[in-house]
Amino acid sequence: MIDKTVSSxxxxxxxxSDGATxxxxxxxxxxxxxxxxxxxxxxxxxDLTVVSNNAGNGETGLAALLKxxxxxxxxxxxxxxxxxxxxxxxxxxxxxxxxxxxxxxxAARIEAAGAGFGAFYTPTxxxxxxxxxxxxxxxxxxxxxxxxxxxxxVALIKAHRGDRWGNLIYRKxxxxxxxxxxxxxxxxxxxxxxxxxxxxxDPEVVITPGIFVHRLVQVGGAATAx
Amino acid sequence: xxFRRRTREQxxxxxxxxxxEGMYVNLGIxxxxxxxxxxxxxxxxxxxSENGILGMGPAPAPGEEDPELINAGKQPVTMRTGGAFFxxxxxxxMMRGGRLDVCVLGAFQVSAxxxxxxxxxxxxxxxxxxxxxxxxxxxxxxxxxxxxxxTKTGESKIVQxxxxxxxxxxxxxxxxxxxxxxxxxxxxxxxxxxxxxxSLETLSQLTAAPLHLATA
Numbered sequence: 001m002i003d004k005t006v007s008s009x010x011x012x013x014x015x016x017s018d019g020a021t022x023x024x025x026x027x028x029x030x031x032x033x034x035x036x037x038x039x040x041x042x043x044x045x046x047d048l049t050v051v052s053n054n055a056g057n058g059e060t061g062l063a064a065l066l067k068x069x070x071x072x073x074x075x076x077x078x079x080x081x082x083x084x085x086x087x088x089x090x091x092x093x094x095x096x097x098x099x100x101x102x103x104x105x106x107a108a109r110i111e112a113a114g115a116g117f118g119a120f121y122t123p124t125x126x127x128x129x130x131x132x133x134x135x136x137x138x139x140x141x142x143x144x145x146x147x148x149x150x151x152x153x154v155a156l157i158k159a160h161r162g163d164r165w166g167n168l169i170y171r172k173x174x175x176x177x178x179x180x181x182x183x184x185x186x187x188x189x190x191x192x193x194x195x196x197x198x199x200x201x202d203p204e205v206v207i208t209p210g211i212f213v214h215r216l217v218q219v220g221g222a223a224t225a226x
Numbered sequence: 227x228x229f230r231r232r233t234r235e236q237x238x239x240x241x242x243x244x245x246x247e248g249m250y251v252n253l254g255i256x257x258x259x260x261x262x263x264x265x266x267x268x269x270x271x272x273x274x275s276e277n278g279i280l281g282m283g284p285a286p287a288p289g290e291e292d293p294e295l296i297n298a299g300k301q302p303v304t305m306r307t308g309g310a311f312f313x314x315x316x317x318x319x320m321m322r323g324g325r326l327d328v329c330v331l332g333a334f335q336v337s338a339x340x341x342x343x344x345x346x347x348x349x350x351x352x353x354x355x356x357x358x359x360x361x362x363x364x365x366x367x368x369x370x371x372x373x374x375x376x377t378k379t380g381e382s383k384i385v386q387x388x389x390x391x392x393x394x395x396x397x398x399x400x401x402x403x404x405x406x407x408x409x410x411x412x413x414x415x416x417x418x419x420x421x422x423x424x425s426l427e428t429l430s431q432l433t434a435a436p437l438h439l440a441t442a
Contacts, residue, residue, distance in 0.1 A: 027278075053314075098253070102356050103356070104318030104358060128393065129346070173295040174366075176277050176278050178313065
């Protein structure tokens with residue numbers, strides 16, 4: 001019997017190693033797997049490269065991971081926010097490296113990794129600072145920049161419901177990066193608001209098929225009332 | 227003759243008047259977000275938010291906010307009947323693939339060729355952040371910029387060549403400012419509307435690139 005469920009967030013993240021590349025789902029706090037991040041902080045892995053759209057809000061979640069000094073490098077599109085003072089301070093002090101990637105290129109590089117592509121040409125960023133020293137090519141009269149896939153050792157994501165095979169559905173705009181990050185990591189760990197019986201999720205509405213998910217853990221109260 | 231600058235609300239209403247039934251539209255963070263308040267509800271206009279929403283509606287009533295239903299500026303929103311959710315890959319495919327009719331963006335500077343600078347001041351102590359700005363700039367079929375015509379210190383935000391780092395090259399189609407509406411054309415900057423009392427001569431003095439009047 002396949003059973004990808006684990007009983008605790010601590011067990012879910014127990015084997016993340018120092019130096020790992022970790023994708024973290026979420027856009028701001030929507031879809032951010034806070035409980036998994038807290039467990040990662042307690043677990044102690046350091047020297048991490050974190051791929052996430054933002055670089056933390058306030059002092060919880062990703063900001064807490066940064067504050068604990070566990071992140072060597074952030075790969076993200078929008079670190080600066082009204083409440084991103086933890087990242088801002090570390091960046092200005094030279095204590096964290098930043099690879100800034102346009103949001104659509106970030107998504108496309110994650111998708112490319114998941115789909116097994118070697119690289120791709122994108123029009124986004126052509127002629128800007130973020131494409132400096134990158135290979136370019138004119139295809140049918142339009143200019144493109146060569147971008148490479150972003151793989152991760154681990155993806156931490158948040159979904160609404162899942163089953164023991166790892167099939168997932170999401171909730172509203174908390175879906176954001178979850179489905180694509182799930183495809184791009186060697187190991188995808190999902191926290192879900194509810195683990196349901198196999199068969200309870202309509203195959204027509206499954207967003208992430210279980211083939212992309214390695215572990216899932218139920219986190220109480222993760223889903224807000226609809 | 228004296229002229230009066232449009233308020234932010236008047237600018238938003240003016241942009242909204244050009245957005246037609248059936249259009250798929252992305253409104254950037256900041257001033258462009260105001261445009262949504264002036265889109266008539268009886269016009270079916272589908273708002274896209276890059277975090278994964280089509281058919282975004284207005285802000286919810288107090289107490290009805292849902293932390294998992296937010297716009298690209300991370301403010302709570304609602305859904306219109308017929309709306310849809312999708313992941314980031316699909317959301318940016320909609321842009322890059324040319325499905326959005328109009329995107330309205332704020333700007334630091336726009337050049338006479340339609341180059342856009344809106345993501346970074348280039349200040350050495352600034353924490354850079356780009357988000358979806360570069361994807362939107364090259365993706366939407368029509369990029370409209372909405373901005374004050376001049377900076378707080380009176381310098382023109384329309385320039386021959388951008389001095390701030392670029393977001394996209396030759397991507398802006400139209401500029402809505404607090405005193406004029408200007409199209410970026412192969413023949414240069416073409417003034418299609420000015421606020422009452424403003425002459426082309428005065429507008430030209432406030433603009434750091436050559437202008438001509440559009441021929442109707």
